[in-house]
Amino acid sequence: VSLDQELRSLLQDTAERCEVTTPDVEALVTGGRSLRHRQRVGRTGAGALVVALLATGVGLMAWGGQSDDRPEGRVGTVGPSEPVSPSWLPVTPTAGPQQADHGVMPFFLDLATGERTAVPAGLAPDTIGMSGMGTYVNYDVSSDGRRVLVSTCHSYPCSGTDKVFAANVDGSDLRELRLPGALSGYHPMWSPDGTRIVYQARSGGTNRVGSLVVQDVESGRSNEVVHFPYELSWWVLFPSFSPDGRSIVFQLSHHGSPGSDVWSVPVTGGDPTLLLKNAAWPAYLPDGRHLAFVEPSDGTHRQRIRIADGHGDRRTVVAQGEIRWPTVSPNGARIAFGNGDSVRVVDVSTGRVVTVARGESAEWLDDHTLLVAPHP
């Protein structure tokens, strides 16, 4: 039997045995329309770019020789700043513990028993002067489960007064992070060893993206690892550390069209690397070899939480209408996420989804307890 014949037979058999998926025509059409729009914007942008180049005489700086959807402008590294000393200011909460008003105030949720407990003063936005209509609350619990980062994100137009706080889980030892300059800090996340945090620093009240900053918790020394010298309509980057603490993964919106891509940058700074196209809300699993993300990233049609292994393999964990704020449990077995109405939890291995509470988002306190944030 010739190898030619064997190959024909093999390929036919393999193709026939392949289980064909059902096309999601609605997603195809939506994606195609988005692409068509981007092509039009790209053509317009290209024309404007030519005019700009002719006007300024400045050469186009291609980043790594590639152009599609890459950020405009030079993305560079800025050296360590002068330490901000002291880096944290003690804060006294203004009110006592709140009632667990589901969907209104944050609360702890025991997934085993269903018991709900109001968060203590210091972890509730209104006790630290950060509440208000349209205010998203973000939490991140340190890997040892003791400290909680609390931050807010005002929906557009931004107030420009967003701050970063840290407190013990019981609300004690509340401190406000001193940010370098008059900047707002968004979506702060602990490093795996709890010695550093990463956040997005930007001037409030504009759509300027700002910078990703890694700041040492004790010394206050900060390092701007990426600077984005432009504006985006959706500027939130959602950075987080890799489990080995060596890199930061974040999302970056497209220019002039919906959607985003997922990038990685070393904590010491440098050129970011494109990890996943058309992806959002990245979060490493604890093994550091798998990355959970949401696609498609434009949020306009059926979204999926998927897991990539960095070697080409991706699998879908769950498909929903809309997916926001996915967070991975400490043991990597479950992912909590919001859908604009409720907080849901999906089992990574089985794909089984359970709606656990009304709310906007949730952070894992441990493998069985969530800290549920209310709707803005």
Place this chain on the structure above:
Amino acid sequence: MGADDGFVEFVSARWSRLFRLAYLLTGDRTNAEDLLQSAMERTYARWGRVSRMDAPEAYVRKLMTNVVISARRRPSWRHEWLRDDFPERPLPSPDSDVVDHAVLWPLVCALPERQRAVIVLRFYEDLSEADTADVLGCAVGTIKSQSHVAMRALRRGLDATSLNGQGAHS
């Protein structure tokens, strides 16, 4: 004619065939779905023009093949398109005088993307060397050399596995 006329029907009619081609090009169902979905979105974006072609399916096929090949060249896509590994390759059946597909398929998957695309287009799509060259945007001579190198690699791979078994191939 509207911009979308006939697209849904085209997808319904051709999805299965193109999905199988995508699977053979990528060796992975998830990547195949991503590849075909991406190609279909691009096709939709240019459907007004593509729908007037004699064979819109060939347009999608060309898109997918070139994405797979260019993914290998473009560092930014490495994380999405690295080939699956096959750490445990089965041995040929000791009593068979034909090639065991369980042995040959991993070898095909292990070929570089361009060689693999040539093999798939020639032996699954049954394209001539000239048509394969047209899809890949290269000379016929390049197809011949790529095909030769790929077949040699497959034979060597089969020989290597035969050292531990008694499979045969010609």
